[in-house]
Structures are given as structure tokens and as C-alpha cells.
Amino acid sequence: MKDSEPEPEAGGAVPTAQEIREAWAAEAYSVLVGVARSYHAVITYKELAEEIQSGTGFRTRVRLHHWIGSTLGKVVREAHRRGHPPLTALVVHSDDGMVGNGYKEVLEVAGEPPVEDVLEREQHAADARLACYRHFGAILPPDGGVPALAPKHQAAVERRRERAEKPPQVCVGCFVQLPATGVCDSCG
DSSP: OOTTSOEEOSSSOOOOHHHHHHHHHHHHHHHHHHHHTSTTOOEEHHHHHHHHHHHHSEEOOSOGGGTHHHHHHHHHHHHHHHTOOOGGGGEEOTTTOOOOGGGHHHHHHHTOOOOOSHHHHHHHHHHHHHHHHHHTTOOOOTTOOOOOOOHHHHHHHHHHHHHHHSOOOBOTTTOOBOOTTSSOTTTO
């Protein structure tokens, strides 16, 4: 088998590429339903890819971004067909905690207009995650829960907000912004 093709575990007939893609999508759906059963839980693309490959026994050396999008596209369409909330809102990048550009497929399948603004897209995904938690039986707080950004992304938003809200310190003697040391270079 070539490096670019999925590899089945040892034993049995070699499935077709289509059969492997279908198996990956079914496994992804199952994994995401499990994630949705924990309030405010998310999973990274990398974690999901590993669970998909482990669960199906079909491994690939192909880089993640070359196959995960089509797998999640199948999940988007299947969730819509079943009348379930968009499970792919639970999948985020490990570096920034945001949903990927492929999230636009959730909107397309639902017949909603595209969302170009990143923060608006993240808020839409947060609302979709809450719908997933409610639908799939996560234990919610007494108030029914609130939409939330993925933890990593929420932390970045809070850091930016904190920097924006904190006015710079100014020297009381010469009214120049103080350096990080807090000691004025002019007045000492």
C-alpha cells in the first residue's frame, strides 16, 4: 500500500478507499456524540483523528488536513439528516481552540448565510456546542447551561480583553508612560 493511502490493521480483505472514508465518518460521529455528553467538552482535530483511526483500525500516513475535512463533512451532513445539532462544532484546533474554516459547511448545510467574521463564527460554534450538550444528554447546570468558547480560545480572548482594559501606567512627575519596570526613565 502506498504512503498516501489508508492502511488497514493486519488481517482481512483490503477495504476500498470509499469504505474506509465511510468507516472514519461513522467513527467520528460516534466519538463526537461521546464528547457532546460532557458539558463544555471539546476535542482537537488531532485527538479526533487518532480516535477515528484507533476505533476503525484504518490508519493513514496522509497529513491530517488532507482527509479530516472530508470526514467531518460527512458528519455535518449526517447530523443534519438526523436532525441533530452540528457535532463538528465540538472539534477545535489545538493551537488556538477555534473551529476550522470547514465550519462553513455547517452553515451551508443548514441553509444559513456564511459568517466571515471569526468571532461571530466562534460564537455560532459555541451556540451549536450548547445545542449538542443539551441534545446528547450532558449534565447541565441548573440554569440550562450557557454557550462557551473553547477553553483555549476563551483564555486568549480574556488576555486580549485584560490588556485592552488595563490603561498604561503613567509617571506622576512627567506624565510619560512607564516602562515595564514601573520606574520612570526620566524621573527615576
